[in-house]
Amino acid sequence: MSDLIIRIGGEGGEGIISAGDMVAEAAARSGLEILTFKSFPAEIRGGYAMYQVRFSKDEILSEGTGFQVFCAFNQEALDKNRSQLVPGTVLVYDYPGGDIAEEVKIEGVTCYALPMSKIAKKDLDMYRAKNMVALGALSFTFDIALESLKELVKEKFGRKGQAVVDVNLKAIDAGAHFMRDNHKKTDPYKMGSVAKTGKDVIIISGNEAVGLGALIAGCNFLSCYPITPATEVANYLAVRLPKMDGTLVQAEDEIASLANVLGASYAGAKAMTSTSGPGLSLMQELLGLASMAEIPCVIVDVQRGGPSTGLPTKHEQSDLFMACHGGHGDASRVVLSAENVSDAIELTVIAFNIAEKYQTPVLLLTDGSLGFRTESIKRPDPRKYSVVNRDRFKAGGNGDAPSKYLRYKLTASGVSAMSLPGDAGGAYISTGLEHSESSAPSFTPEDHARMSDKRFNKLASVVDFVPPPEVQGDGPADLGVISWGSTLGTVREAVNQARAQGLKVKALHPKLVWPLQEKQIKAFASTCKKILVPEVNKQGQFAEILRGKTGVDAISYPIYGGLPFSPKQILEKIKEVLK
Numbered sequence: 001m002s003d004l005i006i007r008i009g010g011e012g013g014e015g016i017i018s019a020g021d022m023v024a025e026a027a028a029r030s031g032l033e034i035l036t037f038k039s040f041p042a043e044i045r046g047g048y049a050m051y052q053v054r055f056s057k058d059e060i061l062s063e064g065t066g067f068q069v070f071c072a073f074n075q076e077a078l079d080k081n082r083s084q085l086v087p088g089t090v091l092v093y094d095y096p097g098g099d100i101a102e103e104v105k106i107e108g109v110t111c112y113a114l115p116m117s118k119i120a121k122k123d124l125d126m127y128r129a130k131n132m133v134a135l136g137a138l139s140f141t142f143d144i145a146l147e148s149l150k151e152l153v154k155e156k157f158g159r160k161g162q163a164v165v166d167v168n169l170k171a172i173d174a175g176a177h178f179m180r181d182n183h184k185k186t187d188p189y190k191m192g193s194v195a196k197t198g199k200d201v202i203i204i205s206g207n208e209a210v211g212l213g214a215l216i217a218g219c220n221f222l223s224c225y226p227i228t229p230a231t232e233v234a235n236y237l238a239v240r241l242p243k244m245d246g247t248l249v250q251a252e253d254e255i256a257s258l259a260n261v262l263g264a265s266y267a268g269a270k271a272m273t274s275t276s277g278p279g280l281s282l283m284q285e286l287l288g289l290a291s292m293a294e295i296p297c298v299i300v301d302v303q304r305g306g307p308s309t310g311l312p313t314k315h316e317q318s319d320l321f322m323a324c325h326g327g328h329g330d331a332s333r334v335v336l337s338a339e340n341v342s343d344a345i346e347l348t349v350i351a352f353n354i355a356e357k358y359q360t361p362v363l364l365l366t367d368g369s370l371g372f373r374t375e376s377i378k379r380p381d382p383r384k385y386s387v388v389n390r391d392r393f394k395a396g397g398n399g400d401a402p403s404k405y406l407r408y409k410l411t412a413s414g415v416s417a418m419s420l421p422g423d424a425g426g427a428y429i430s431t432g433l434e435h436s437e438s439s440a441p442s443f444t445p446e447d448h449a450r451m452s453d454k455r456f457n458k459l460a461s462v463v464d465f466v467p468p469p470e471v472q473g474d475g476p477a478d479l480g481v482i483s484w485g486s487t488l489g490t491v492r493e494a495v496n497q498a499r500a501q502g503l504k505v506k507a508l509h510p511k512l513v514w515p516l517q518e519k520q521i522k523a524f525a526s527t528c529k530k531i532l533v534p535e536v537n538k539q540g541q542f543a544e545i546l547r548g549k550t551g552v553d554a555i556s557y558p559i560y561g562g563l564p565f566s567p568k569q570i571l572e573k574i575k576e577v578l579k
């Protein structure tokens with residue numbers, strides 16, 4: 001096998017997430033590429049939790065379609081996945097002695113009964129270790145990193161004491177031995193490891209990648225309020241920022257978070273907040289202040305299912321309208337969206353660079369699936385990123401007499417030098433009020449028009465500052481696919497498959513979603529007979545923006561079930577549109 005998807009399902013609280021994380025990390029350590037997908041309930045205990053790992057010896061572009069192997073911890077998990085247990089798949093399930101009452105036989109499906117609850121309870125006297133019994137069995141049967149897994153048990157559970165480590169090591173062996181002694185392997189799936197290639201990789205989640213990108217960009221201030229699925233951004237930075245002379249402030253709510261960020265940035269910090277949809281809603285008033293006062297800031301929105309508290313742990317891409325248009329008045333901002341974990345690092349650096357260069361709020365959109373997803377990626381080299389800092393006021397150095405500092409001076413680029421509190425000669429008034437070049441409040445028609453133009457015109461060159469969107473495929477095509485965010489990886493895989501089947505399909509992968517890189521989008525569309533826009537929201541938000549801004553006749557393909565696209569879904573839609 002060069003590509004294998006294993007899904008584990010059970011009850012929240014049974015250690016599904018730990019088990020999935022550990023097998024993914026063990027596989028990555030043994031040289032395999034990994035990409036994970038987690039879905040769990042909003043409750044801390046109970047409800048259906050699922051963890052899926054895709055392993056490969058080659059690059060992985062998306063979560064993939066379905067699974068080859070499903071491991072059911074209970075009846076509910078089995079019921080939820082039964083329709084996907086198609087001929088050729090494998091089921092490993094907790095029987096006898098667990099929640100599943102009957103032996104399972106499904107035509108064409110290899111079913112391995114594994115009494116994981118019974119082994120954990122009766123043989124090991126620790127029900128918690130059920131997940132490790134399952135992992136031992138899976139690792140043995142599909143030849144995935146058994147030794148690395150044991151190392152990880154020592155590392156991850158060491159803090160819980162040697163007795164816990166010992167039981168878990170025994171559990172891994174017990175699962176492996178049960179499979180060896182009780183089942184003859186009849187399925188074809190075997191992963192193996194990859195010969196050491198000197199690959200220098202890190203295993204990191206999308207949320208952690210945002211934190212890492214922020215550090216590379218020189219971020220030294222984060223203020224946020226915890227919210228699923230964005231909290232890990234802060235968790236990652238909480239232990240790292242202080243070591244780099246940075247500060248993390250957990251605020252009382254999201255309004256205070258962005259207020260803290262604006263204050264810190266006004267005083268010279270490179271500042272960021274991380275949140276999800278409901279938090280971004282609360283920040284809209286202050287987003288306007290950032291635009292009006294031209295204060296650099298980065299706002300990361302790890303999107304989740306909405307509206308309201310909605311589906312807090314589920315995937316959706318439905319904050320695009322709010323990111324681009326939210327708030328009152330004509331508030332300028334830039335919106336980027338990340339495709340995968342590597343991209344989350346890269347785009348966070350770009351987000352800071354844009355915020356600093358253009359003195360504007362920059363929103364970076366990721367989503368639940370990407371935020372929670374873990375990937376093994378090439379270790380980034382911070383020296384390879386260029387980092388931009390804001391244009392700082394120097395007394396007399398900006399062509400003004402020191403007493404005549406014009407904070408909002410009208411310049412050809414639209415950007416005017418920013419002083420920091422205490423800079424001699426650099427005092428100015430920073431408020432949400434409209435102002436003149438000097439920063440003094442002004443409500444004249446001339447100043448409001450001039451300053452509105454300044455705030456928007458300075459963003460005109462952002463479309464050239466961000467690398468142009470990548471085109472996948474060449475020549476004229478019967479269909480072009482344009483998408484955004486983490487859907488891009490799935491589109492890449494589907495388009496590769498479509499092209500391999502001889503279909504004339506290509507794709508465009510924009511990362512800047514506001515303002516749009518209109519020139520490149522129109523050029524791409526002119527080479528395609530039709531344009532398809534898949535995205536995970538009800539309204540087809542990106543398709544709507546594309547139509548409005550570029551006139552491209554986009555065929556919207558929205559899904560909204562709390563799950564990301566699979567490559568199969570997109571490939572089928574491509575074929576349907578081409579019919």
Ligand code: COA
Nearest residue numbers: 012013014015016017018040041042043044128129228312
């Ligand atoms: N031996 C010892 N300890 C083990 C173990 C084993 N074999 N397997 C798991 N554990 C421990 C884990 O280390 C973890 O302990 P910790 O809390 O000290 O880190 C704990 O058991 C839970 O296991 P874990 O694998 O992390 O989670 P889970 O798969 O059981 O699922 C969640 C629990 C993650 C689904 C649930 O707790 C959760 O967080 N739900 C989402 C809540 C949310 O965000 N709601 C939205 C609010 S708006």
